[in-house]
Amino acid sequence: MLEVTPIDEGWILRHDGAALPATVPGCVHTDLLAAGIIPDPFLGRNETDVAWVGRRDWTYETTLSPIPGGHEQTDLVFDGLDTAAEIRLDGQLLGSVRNMHRSHRFDITGLGGRLSVNFRSAYGEAEAVRGRLGERPNAYPEPFQYIRKMACSFGWDWGPTLVTAGIWKRVRLEHWSTARIARVRPVVTVEQGVGRVELHVDVERTRVEAGLTLGARIGGVRAEATVDGTSGVVRLEVPDVELWWPRGYGEQPLYDVELWLSHEGLLDIWRRRIGFRSVELDRGADEHGSGFTFVVNGERLFARGVNWIPDDVLPSRITRERYRTRLTQAADAGVDLVRVWGGGIYESEDFYDACDELGLLVWQDFPFACAAYPEEQPLRGEVEAEARENVVRLMPHPSLVLWNGNNENLWGFKDWGWEQRLAGDSWGEGYYLGLLPRVVAELDPTRPYTPGSPWSGSWDRHPNDPAHGTHHSWEVWNREDYADYRLHVPRFVAEFGWQAPPAYATLRRALPDEELAPDSPGMLHHQKADDGNGKLVRGLARHFPVPEQGFSEGDFDRWHYLTQVNQARAVAAGIEHWRSHWPVCAGTIVWQLNDCWPVTSWAAIDGDGREKPLYHELKRLYADRLLTLQPRGGGLVLAVINQATEPWKGRLTLRRMSVEGGVVAEAGVGFDAGARAVSDVRVPRELEPVGPKEFLVADADPGSDEGGGGGGLRALYFPMPDREVPYPRPRFDVSVSPGGERVTVTAHTLVRDLLLQADRLDPSVSADRGLVTLLPGERVTIGVRGWETLDHLDAETARSALYCVEPAR
Template identity: 80%
Template sequence: MLQATPLTDGWILRHPDGAAASLPAAVPGCVHTDLLAAGVIPDPFLGRAETEVAWVGRRDWTYETDLDAASAHEQTDLVFDGLDTVAEILLDGRVLGRVRNMHRSYRFDVTGLSGRLSVRFASAYAEAEAVRGRLGERPAAYAEPYQYVRKMACSFGWDWGPTLVTAGIWRPVRLEHWSTARIARVRPVVGVEQGTGQVELAVDVERTRVEVPLTVEATVGGVRARAEIEGTGGTVRLSVPDVRLWWPRGYGEQPLYDVELRLLHGDAPLDVWRRRIGFRTVGLDRCADEHGTGFTLVVNGERLFARGVNWIPDDVFPSRVTRERYRTRLRQAAGAGVDLVRVWGGGIYESEDFYDACDELGLLVWQDFPFACAAYPEEQPLRGEVEAEARENVVRLMPHPSLVLWNGNNENLWGFRDWGWEPRLAGDSWGEGYYLGVLPRVVAELDPTRPYTAGSPWSGSWDRHPNDPAHGTHHSWEVWNRRDHADYRLSVPRFVAEFGWQAPPAYATLRRALPDEELAPDSPGMLHHQKADDGNGKLRRGLERYFALPEKDSEQDFDRWHYLTQVNQARAVAAGIEHWRSNWPVCAGTVLWQLNDCWPVTSWAAIDGDGREKPLYHELRRLYADRLLTLAVRGQGLELAVVNQAGLAWTGAARLRRMSVEGAVLGEASARFGAERRAVARIGVPKELEPVGPKEFLVADADGSRAVHFPAPDRQVPYPRPEFDVALVPGGVLVAARTLVRDLLLQADRLHPDARADRGLVTLLPGEEVTIGVSGWETPDAAAARSALYCMEPSR
């Protein structure tokens, strides 16, 4: 039977400042984390220390340990699950192999060998610049040479990430001892036909003895089947009756079935492969209709409005992301009502832990291939690496029922057409052959059960603009970059795969990252932790449209700025999602940019780099709930949209109240509605209830859901000075309003860095109260709670 021996102990990192200099090394890990642990470099997440460690990515590094491959088995392999990125592997000076792709695994025959194992990493910069020198310059969104090396692109920095170019043994390494034969690859094709699960396991084996007869035996759901291995391959098929279907969260349960495949010589087991699978069907409706070309996910025959978020690597040093950290972040996503996570193309193919958690939580996975925001050369050595990594990772991820879509790239088709790339390339290769050739061919051959799309955004044809909102996927970045978030309501894209608005991280996160700085929007550390082009200018212009801005000369004014940016982020995202959800089924999904951060930074994330939820996170819980009310101007009047994504019809009566900011009810009515399952109902608001001028607003309530419409920007609204009472209650804080209190927010991390609130922004009418649950607060105090409460105030 194959035996595996992890190689985690005894590694050292050779320091480049001297041939004898060395440090203890953690494997899996990377150079930066080893240097941090040894105190050689400062934490690049703090202050502006990122710039102090830039030299690390420009150096060559060597990892070493002693290796003894002696074994009673016929063969021993040295297996690396991931090497970042360009490396030469040697044993006592003998070259075992050379590698140049972070996204692949590697295997070397070391049977009977022993000695000093060295993994010599060359600088990814040196490799990328050498490839660029041979193949020629290609345009990109950023100046760093990330498109010339098969490495996590955002290692080289992004508009939310630091430039920390890593190197190291970033995934597990082990010795595998085996005899006669081993399982080299299992490709599971899983389907459902009339309630019966169909499993086809295509098996590749590696042998030491070709003459030995081999069989494979597979079991799943109590069904067992055998097949002969002919040469180095074979296929075993199983039919599992009466399977329970795997559903996305909110649509049903997520039953998972254990699959075991054993490689046998006679009755003697040689190797075993185990995974969990789920039975479900998935499709992508891209049919043309009167609105353009659709993009609707269909799971088990159910058409979905995808409630999505974009996922970036959760740490710029991905070896630090543990199984529990994945689960924490993905539980946060599920807790916000998310049912789809897009793994963005500037990152990595995530570890099994990520996809396992998505399987269990019912989170659909849209998987980008790792290409983003650049023209990628198609010549060697890159072309062969791209196909090899695609083949490996498609097969690796196939067992996961959560995986429902392969996507060729992020924004590269758009970039070619719209960002001036085409004339600059002058006929040079730029990646089209990957997205429209290599990758769809690999997916069709290896994983025929899942749809593939060439890119995001992509309209489906060069006959249309790649980012045409009426066709396929659309990225909405004119809003934020140049236009107000109210402009989200001007169009109905078929599927919004990226959109978002920035805000700084939580206050405690800023304090940890900038411990000695007097905080201001434009203080040195704040500017360093703002990577977007003119990011602060866009924040300011976004605020000026709605709010009277605070001055810059006090900590209190920074606190107000911090609060208002959080409010504006939540409102911007709400403007988009409310509008697009109310236009289902023309619009079939929204994928927020972005769920998470990889370090403490001002960004579009709902969860900051320390894992703290911004107010946007809690707003997502409302926006992505099965039932949503929204008020919007449509045509010549106001309309209430009743959005029902639940499996049962939603019928009832909405209470409509026209109110003054002083708290008087100026008009009231009850409006009956009926929204079928997975449908939207619309109700016209009577003219007499429409608010007039900045002193009035409209409130709609139904079954615990609320929508509020103010016709004027906050800077014009004569808010009363907010009055409310604060009291401690078991597990939280009770706030009772005596006046209108708009966008009340308890910033729990100001009470204690570990404190968390269970809700974000809430608007209270006079006489209403809310209990805000607070955890992680060691010494509750009502006065402290009041000091951490923020809301809209009269303009200064």
């Protein structure tokens, strides 16, 4: 029987002649941090002070204990090495590696002694490859496309430049005899309630003459097969299987699969969990263009998505618990699809396990982003090897529903001047339109593949054509106001977003000694986007009064609040518009769910795990049922969006109101939205608000909840930007429950976008809701959780952490 010996203790890191204790899995940065050699790169401007780490070569060493007898072969297995390294055992070269995204195996039978892993600087490796293959264009000034490594290690417009090295995944010895299971490729299908599993097995042998048997079971179903040379296939049929569904559409039953290899006894065993479901991608042509609609178990979905980046720029620190926490936050916000973005990594099994259990669909990018990638050796062979390994590794997971060739590279070739600069040099097209679809078709025929995001399906059209395939909407934010989201109805919006700073407590931790201002040195260092603060201020100026000289130190709290409000409103403008056009538009994927360090960014959850107002707004925007008022056809339409399994019908109350609180006009209307459908209700002309002093309120009556979840929903429409609205000075009462677990606010005037920034009360505290608008006489109760240092909260203290839109100064 195969035996495993972990090698996770006794490692040292060589540094300037000294031997530092090293943690494996880990990386150079985490070991230097633990030894006190470098400061925390997430604090202040320390990132700059530790830049030298990425330019150095590093060596990890340990001693292998005597290898026990009784086995014919011993392999040294690295699940992940970051990135370019030579592996030596007692001075003998075992091999050289150059790919963070692959595992590596070496036969060390009969060997032992001092094990060393000598890492070359990723800069040195990338620059050497660039020197051999020539320059290629890139959206960022770092050479990440010349090395198979997490691209955002080299910095991004939301990430620091911390170029890592180290043994970032598990390392172990495997002792075995006769044969072992080298690879299992599970092809899982379901038809008419019968689940079919084909386990395509590759074996490695020490003895060619040995007869080998494969056996497998799923529940009470068992099957056997013989190994022909070095491969075999075990087929199982499981009757009456329960289907795996994305969250909101059904349950997520998972089945344990066990496969064993035997010869006069058990030799090796392989275990995974699978789910039975079908997935298709409808890209058919229609009168609107060509679509991009996920179909799971025959059910057409509007995908409610978020983009995922590595949750830490030092990815070896991401634990199973951290994955679970972050993905549970996504599910709790109504998300049903997570796109693993192409500038990061293939995530660990812990990530996909959590998605399987939570019912989160996974769109997996291959790791290519925002650059022209050479297709010559040594890169081409590495790309194919990593693709083959990771496609097979991730195949068991029912949550995985799409392979995507790259992020923005097809678009970049067309629009970013690459074609002229390349002058015929390779740039990745052969990967995205040739190699990768061939690998997916060969190994994983049950899942769709798309060459890139965005991609319109053909070079005959612009790659980012909103009428065809996937679309990235970045004119909004970069140049245009978020109201311009309403100018187009893309078939599927795979990226869009708006920036905001992280929570106040996150900023205070990251910039502990700084007088905070929008343009203070630390704030600017933790703003990586090109002209990011300028875009924030210009975005605010379209909606709110902005001081002529910009925001000063004394205005920081106001700037911080308003930028977070603007982020939530911008994303809401897009999602409400696009959801109201289902099924023409079949999905939105917000950029982005998470951050990898404390930074001003597009994230809904900041680098310390705190939820921004955008996060809470997503709960409303991605709920099964949503009301939204949309200017359309020269008037107003109330779109009743019902993504629930049951029809939704009932009554709506429409109130045309003045900002002083009076009702100008009122009417009740009926609505009837079918299951997974949108129903438009035309707002009568006499109820349309006029001028800056009026707005419209649409409420679903409490009884409008046939099928559940519909009563009490509200939509608001203000025809003018806030800077033109003569808001009354907000007046409200605040009360606090004993112990401080609940804060209740009662409005005496219109209170627009009230927000309790609970982390200002204590860094450990959070609120259970975000922005809320109250009409005169209405109240809201906000849950407060996480107290550590305080056991009570009074009304005045709570009031100090409450913010809302104020009248123009």
